[in-house]
Amino acid sequence: MTTQPKRLFIIVLDSFGIGAEPDAAEFGDGECHTLQTILHSKEFAAPHLAHMGLFNIEGVDVGMRVEHPKAAFARLQEKSRGKDTTTGHWEIAGIVSEQGMPLFPDGFPKECIDALEKALGRKVLCNKPYSGTQVIHDFGREHIETGALIVYTSADSVLQIAAHNSVLSEEQLYEACLKAREVMQGPWGVGRVIARPFVGTWPKYTRTSGRHDYSLVPPVDTMLDALSKAGFSTIGVGKIRDIFAGKGVGRHIPMDGNEDGMEKTIAVLDEDFTGLCFTNLVDFDMKYGHRRDIDGYAHAATVFDRQLGTFCERMKKDDILMITADHGCDPGAAGTDHTREYVPLLVYGEGIKAGVDLGTRPTFADVAATVAEMFGVELKTPGTSFWSKIKH
Structure with missing residues (x-):
């Protein structure tokens, strides 16, 4: 494989947290661990995620570790002052928000x-x-x-x-x-x-x-802008266009729920393009996390895992897949709010060294820095690339 991949697919499992961050209490959260909560449901089965190394990630002290993970893996910590969709995705794309977006717990003035x-x-x-x-x-x-x-x-x-x-x-x-x-x-x-x-x-x-x-329109360029300006394709599946107010998103593919979103992403594998396909699977958060539906969330993870198997079978040799999340929304936690959690990162493909443990990364923006280095584009971001650690 060449140093530069032809196609990168980033799939965000919206709200798929893997344990409370150290400052969770500052965000009104007690103990929270989305993955741990759904793992105990009879509806949960995720062998593909497990074989990639989901349960090998630092700090994930639940589930069964595998001896030879198929992916590189990491735990990502959110550096931005927030635990919402926009803040999380912006940070994945390279922006760290020093101030949280305004909340109105008593209604608008x-x-x-x-x-x-x-x-x-x-x-x-x-x-x-x-x-x-x-x-x-x-x-x-x-x-x-x-x-x-x-x-x-x-x-x-x-x-x-x-x-x-x-x-x-x-x-x-x-x-x-x-x-x-x-x-x-x-x-x-x-x-x-x-x-x-x-x-x-x-x-x-x-x-x-x-x-x-x-x-809101992102205040500075993200990895989407950097790729677009360099002539690479940027495809957004699901909410991606909305989250970035269209900025840097070259093509929008609408979806109707997680399964449809994955089917649309799998279909993109049949297309000839060079660049990024960025997918958000919102049902985990919207349908199950906020509604505190543990079995529903677990079942959605099982269905995704099954579709993930199909996706991986159809990947080409110069494709790379990243799976991550934007925040937590523990369906076993009190209330209905998001939860301030670490999120997983799995990086898979023929050009990726399997089993590389990237530890805990201090910001989601490390993803954006890595994407920029992968494709050789310039991006100002507080993130640090891990591309040299995982590429063959």
């Missing part, structure tokens, strides 16, 4: 709501942290009767706008979220503004698959 109502041309309802399914149950009828929009937040740095399709079409809701994104800057600069369309009649309202996220 009056000045913010006034500015939103002026921009949207409508009153807003709720303005509290809320479950996304419960908020449409509790405020849906008033929303439909008055036309006021349901605005709420969560433990994450988000502003969410829910609207029934009879009040705003999905396209109109997206336009409203773009206006809200312009308002939500500076001290109100949440990581994401999220459109939450729903349908049905009370009490059986249901959210549609038309969710759309509007992220």
Whole structure:
């Protein structure tokens, strides 16, 4: 294999944490260990991840280690002040956020709501942290009767706008979220503004698959920008385009859930390109972590592992695969919030030295630094490349 790979695939298992970071208490977390929690479920079986070295990672004192891991492996520590999707992905891509994105545990301040109502041309309802399914149950009828929009937040740095399709079409809701994104800057600069369309009649309202996220634009270039500017392909599967506000993402492939996302990523293996395919599998977090569904999370990991086997069989000799995560969301922890955890890193391919233990890396940004060195592109990042340690 040449020094430079032809194709790199990075798959983010959204919220797949592997144990509390030392500062977890500062983020409101006690003991948390997403992997340990799901490992005890009868629904969990992940032989491919195990053979790659998932349970050989430093500090992962659960599961069965294998004698000859097929991948290089590491534990990554988040250096940014956050435990959310945007912060985690930005750090993977090379940006360390010294300040966490703003949170609004008591709802948004009056000045913010006034500015939103002026921009949207409508009153807003709720303005509290809320479950996304419960908020449409509790405020849906008033929303439909008055036309006021349901605005709420969560433990994450988000502003969410829910609207029934009879009040705003999905396209109109997206336009409203773009206006809200312009308002939500500076001290109100949440990581994401999220459109939450729903349908049905009370009490059986249901959210549609038309969710759309509007992220802050990354303040500096990421590995995606560096690759794009150098002429390499950058493909985002799932939420990647939204997380980076489209910056540096050359092509977007939408997906409908984890299984579909993996199928779409497997299909990309049949394409001829040189560069990066970056995939986010959101179901772990959205459907199971936040809802504290241990068996659901474990089953999703099992399904992913099965698809991972297919993916690896179809990899070409100059392909490289990285599997990692962006934060934790322990389904066995109290509450519904993300958890401040280390995340795994597995690096696999014919051109990678199997069984290399990279220990604990001090920042997710080491991934970006490594990607930059792999492809010979320039990137300013606090991360440190480990490419020389793992390449054949």
